Amino acid sequence: MDGVWDLVVVGGGPAGAAAALRAAQLRPGARVLLLDKADFPRDKACGDGIAAHGRDELALLGLPDLIDDYRPTPHLSVVSPSGVRVSATAARPNHVVPRRVFDARLVAAARARGVEVRRHRVRDLRANGGDVVVDGTIRARAVVAADGAHSAVRRLIGLPAAAARHTAIAVRGYADVPPDDDAQLIAMQKEGWPAYAWSFPIGDGTANVGFGMLLPRLHAAGRPGRDVLHGRLAELLPDRPARDLRAHHLPLSTGRPAPGAGRVMLAGDAASLINPLTGEGIYYALLSGRLAGEAAVRAAADPLPAYRRSLRGALGRHLRTTDVLARLAQSPGFIDAAIGTAAHRKEVFDLLVEVGLGAGTVPPPIALAVARRWLRDSLTRRP
Numbered sequence: 583m584d585g586v587w588d589l590v591v592v593g594g595g596p597a598g599a600a601a602a603l604r605a606a607q608l609r610p611g612a613r614v615l616l617l618d619k620a621d622f623p624r625d626k627a628c629g630d631g632i633a634a635h636g637r638d639e640l641a642l643l644g645l646p647d648l649i650d651d652y653r654p655t656p657h658l659s660v661v662s663p664s665g666v667r668v669s670a671t672a673a674r675p676n677h678v679v680p681r682r683v684f685d686a687r688l689v690a691a692a693r694a695r696g697v698e699v700r701r702h703r704v705r706d707l708r709a710n711g712g713d714v715v716v717d718g719t720i721r722a723r724a725v726v727a728a729d730g731a732h733s734a735v736r737r738l739i740g741l742p743a744a745a746a747r748h749t750a751i752a753v754r755g756y757a758d759v760p761p762d763d764d765a766q767l768i769a770m771q772k773e774g775w776p777a778y779a780w781s782f783p784i785g786d787g788t789a790n791v792g793f794g795m796l797l798p799r800l801h802a803a804g805r806p807g808r809d810v811l812h813g814r815l816a817e818l819l820p821d822r823p824a825r826d827l828r829a830h831h832l833p834l835s836t837g838r839p840a841p842g843a844g845r846v847m848l849a850g851d852a853a854s855l856i857n858p859l860t861g862e863g864i865y866y867a868l869l870s871g872r873l874a875g876e877a878a879v880r881a882a883a884d885p886l887p888a889y890r891r892s893l894r895g896a897l898g899r900h901l902r903t904t905d906v907l908a909r910l911a912q913s914p915g916f917i918d919a920a921i922g923t924a925a926h927r928k929e930v931f932d933l934l935v936e937v938g939l940g941a942g943t944v945p946p947p948i949a950l951a952v953a954r955r956w957l958r959d960s961l962t963r964r965p
Contacts, residue, residue, distance in 0.1 A: 599691070648688070659765055741839045768780050774803060866897070
């Protein structure tokens, strides 16, 4: 044992780095240890999109300028399952930063703030008195599990992985695009719905491109997953042949587990905090990591209840909203109606961005407007 750590964070992605950064920010001199199985920089399969809401979190962590050298992408185009398109300028621009760069910068910032960073794969975790012992040698007053969709820590504390019906799978690559491309594109596909491809320009003549769908829909396709994912990406984005393709699982928030157990708190993908409508997870990761880091130092005697309360306060209504919308979105006609309404009403477009990329909820008047269009479209299509 090398003494007791105030906080041990497992996983150096956005959730884990945010937890470590926040703990060190609130209590300078706190003993914070960040463990990850890889050295940084390292690649991570992801859409690389950082919404304005994520930048808000970076500012709260004291890193408002972390990605200022990346060009913003102010425009967004969405194509619905039946081909309805809406294109508009976002109320606040998004950014696209490769995870190899973004995560390494976060970890470097944590190290500069006094966090100790070690390469270490966690294999065992046990409660011991009022502490948690990791792999028999690391003793912590609190642990944040931010070790991703296949979290080892979540398994070690007895919480289940997301069920297949609450899991999506995506393939991500990179493609060449015109250097002046500054619009994010989401192109939805009715076959195997919910399913969509994306193209998110980075600003250097390349774009992060990918295709994702629900895991049960992939299994139902009856073909090798690689063929389905790669084939549909090429079909939806024929002008952007992808390279460096990698697949990854996305545990959706509709199947989220308890936020932790004992003195262990789950954050980010380990907590199934991925938006079921868009697959966005970086904002949730930064937010949940920050809140877990706060709980570790502000409620050191019993951090999990404090974390649960703050997480519910920040995301409770939003997650209930996306739970409902995810069920409605099983019908591609609902998405057609929502995007069709957004094409004529900018406030609906802005709301879709808030719900899909931030922590927005749906006011009753807008819900009623989408419902009316959905009903009208359904009646029009009926023989």
